[in-house]
Amino acid sequence: MIRSKSVKIGLAFVIAAPALLSGQEKRPITPADCVNVRYLEFDNSLVPPITLSPNGTRVAYLVKSPNLQTNVNEYDLYIKKVTTVNSSAVEKPLIVSSSLSMMHWIGDGESLSVLYGKEGRRVIEIVNAINGSHETMVDAGTDIVEYTIDHNGSTVVFETEDQSQLEAQVFTSEEMAEGYLIPFQQQGGEIENEGFSRRRLFITRRVGARWTRPIPITVRSPFSGQPLADLRTQTSLRLSISPDGKNLLLQYVEPKSQLPESWKSSLSMRAVAGFPVPGITVMVDYNLESGTTVIPLKTEYVWSLPLWSADSRWVAVVAQSPLGSELEERDFKTGDFVRSAAHLFSLEVATGKVQQVASHVTSNGQQPLLWKENGDLLVRTSAETLTVFSRRGDAWQMGKEFRIPLSNFYRFSSLTSNGQTILGDYQNPATPPELFLEDTTTNTIGVFAKLNPEFDNLTIAPTKAVEWTTSTGVNIHGLLFYPPNFETGRRYPMVIQTHPVAGGFACDFGPGHYPSYAPQPLADAGIMYLARTYPEGWTAAQEETRYPTGYPGVKGEGGLQEAAFNMDVWDSAVASLSKQGIIDSSKVGVIGFSRKGWYVEFMLARAGVHYRAATATDNIQYSMGEYWLYRADADLRRSMDAMYGGPPYGDNLKGWRDYSVSFNLDKFHTPLLMEEIGHGIKDNSAAPPSTLAAQYEVFTGLKRLEKPVEMYYYPLEEHQMDHPVARLHDLQRNVDWYRFWLQGYERTSPDSSDQYARWHKLRALDSADRGRPINSQITTSPEKAGGSPNE
Secondary structure (H helix, E strand, O other), X not given: OEEEOOOOEOOOOOOOOHHHHOXXXXXXXXXXXXXXXXXXXXXXXXXXXXXXXXXXXXEEEEEEEEEOOOOEEEEEEEEEEOOOOOOOOOOOOOEEEOOEEEEEEEOOOOEEEEEEEEOOEEEEXXXXXXXXXXXXXXXXXXXXXXXXXXXXXXXXXXXXXXXHHHOOOOOOHHHHHHOOOOOOOOOOOOOXXXXXXXXXXEEEEEEOOEEOOOEEEOOEOOOOOOEOOOEEEOOOOOOEEOOOOOEEEEEEEEEHHHOOHHHHOOHHHHHOXXXXXXXXXXXXXXXXXXOOEEOOOOOOOEOOOOEEOOOOOEEEEEEOOOOOXXXXXXXXXXXXXXXXXXXXXXXXXXXXXXXXXXXXXXXOOOOOOEEOOOOOEEEEEEOOEEEEEEEEOOEEEEEEEEEOOEOOOOOOOOEEEOOOEEEEEEEEOOEEEEEEEEEOOOOEEEEEEOOOHHHHHEEOOOEEEEEEEOOOOOEEEEEEEOOOOOOOOOOEXXXXXXXXXXXXXXOOOOXXXXXXXXXXXXXXXXXXXXXXXXXXXXXXXXXXXXXXXXXXXXXXXXXXXXXXXXXXXXXXXXXXHHHOOOEEEEEEEEEEEOHHHHHHHHHHHHOOOOOOEEEEEOOOOOOHHHHHHOOOOHHHHHHHHHHHOOOOOHHHHHHHHHHOHHHOHHHOOOOEEEEEEOOOOOOOOOOOOHHHHOOHHHHHHHHHOOOOEEEEEEOOOOOOOOOHHHHHHHHHHHHHHHHHHHHOOOOOOHHHHHHHHHHHHHHHHHHHHHOOOOOOOOOOOOOOOOOOOOO
């Protein structure tokens, strides 16, 4: 159905009255519903998952579809005519695979290439856009991690993982008999043991109907001139070949020690000198004909995938300000230089000429949408605004604007456009992902593809934007999820999500399906749910000036003040909502994932709020155990020294005793659910993986103190769980956990009886703990434990 631009699509964020809901025959959202959400595929290479053909007649898009029955994520490739707008029809994908990513149109758009899962590895397939037939274009005989292809589809550069560095160390029989040295940290270089992936590059060209044998590419460091045997990366090399196939842009990690003094002495580099990172990511231009390597933009980080002009002369990137420039100095003064500065630049490849196109884009990682043949750039400058920029001499000027008339538009959504037609995914916290099509020539907009029609029959919890102020006067923005049958005057239990919501569908929006967080199912179950939001233009630097004082160590991100500030954020939120009569402050839970899990453990020992239940998931703890267990990570050790005022010995030990979780478990009086992720490593009671062993300090301590704690381990998952079954059990467990502690509710299911039997025992421990004198935490005497009083 086509809609006029005067009509906004989507939910208005208002609180629905009970009378309006009473006639609806919709069921509540369950954890399984959230796991089953379908969304555009997201890839670390930043290649868009939706793209218009060069001739503008077709659109290709990739959808990730979790399958709970098979416990795999299926990837679906769709290619549709742009004229097709149908909000209800269920269409079949052209290709379904266990792996699909990195689409690139070839020529005018009758075919495209895609990275495709085949026989346990990934190959590059060419797909006929008209009938969907496909065949292998490049098979490297091993897994292709990433690739890029020129405009005519005649030159391909791809990368593979260097597996030789992943093999376990092997000792000889003599070394095993004699004993062998355990190094304090791995020898051989600054970034040897810092968790970077190592990649190798290859090039292949089409000659007639055949492809040449892949030839290795050796990139030389633009700083030292030395050949790089492999290229280090945290996520992706972000390969981008010019349309004419002559130049290759890529990003790799260069050790700090290799940087020249002109880089080290820059404002940006000095500002991050103390951060626990062993190197910086540098974008280089590798000439595929001469083999020379140059740096086209002297900056500490390039955020986006490059976009080339059709003539291969220019490239546009979103990046931090150039080192040593006036723009860098201006960013430094405003505090935006480290994490938030994102400017759009155009770079002339042959001359190294750099021009600033725009000082602001809506998202660091998004490239411009289109580089027109007339030289104009179409750029997304806000969540719902596209702006045309035109070059006038040595400067770029802002021109015509297009607005997407959709309410609460997600600013990280994927878009594609040819200047007249705009397509992309539309979602917000209360709207599941779907695709829209806007025709700017006829002023019409409509649903292009309904990705999740089942949510039309589910009760989506309404949301409301809220604000409150911390004790140091910082204004905080948040999003509060209300129970659908909300009653004015009633106080509700509440769960706090310490991770901010980015604006996508709160049930799940794809790249951010953070574990343990369950806004919609908990709100549907009658529990308020609160998360922070960051308004556009927000920077951490703005808040750091208002961090609480009196803590040891460095100030700012990475210091104890950071955790203390976030504790104040949530203490203030609870006080504000309780004062309004909305929540019951005695029934508040808190969830933290990753770094935010450290916030939670910090808060449980010190917060003014007594949290009734908590979850900490796959988080760093800055504990004594981590200090010695991760002995090879010198930067982590330095950051912990800086946090507590020095290493945990002598006079510096006081900072650790006062603030490290290692010495403050006796102050925990909240049932804690710990969830740890194994990154593919199974547990072994004789030799547990280091990530799990690091959590035993807190787990064992709380157990020894007879405090309510439970820990789950997901060995097959990465930092963000991805397998559907693991995600289902994680979300269901957390929903059960908070309903048990905040509502006294127990789910009736055959698989839950053992769970509630354990939790009843935890409830008894909780009651005893809260009634126990603070200095009498351990009640089991040595005699009762079977030992002597003198042992």
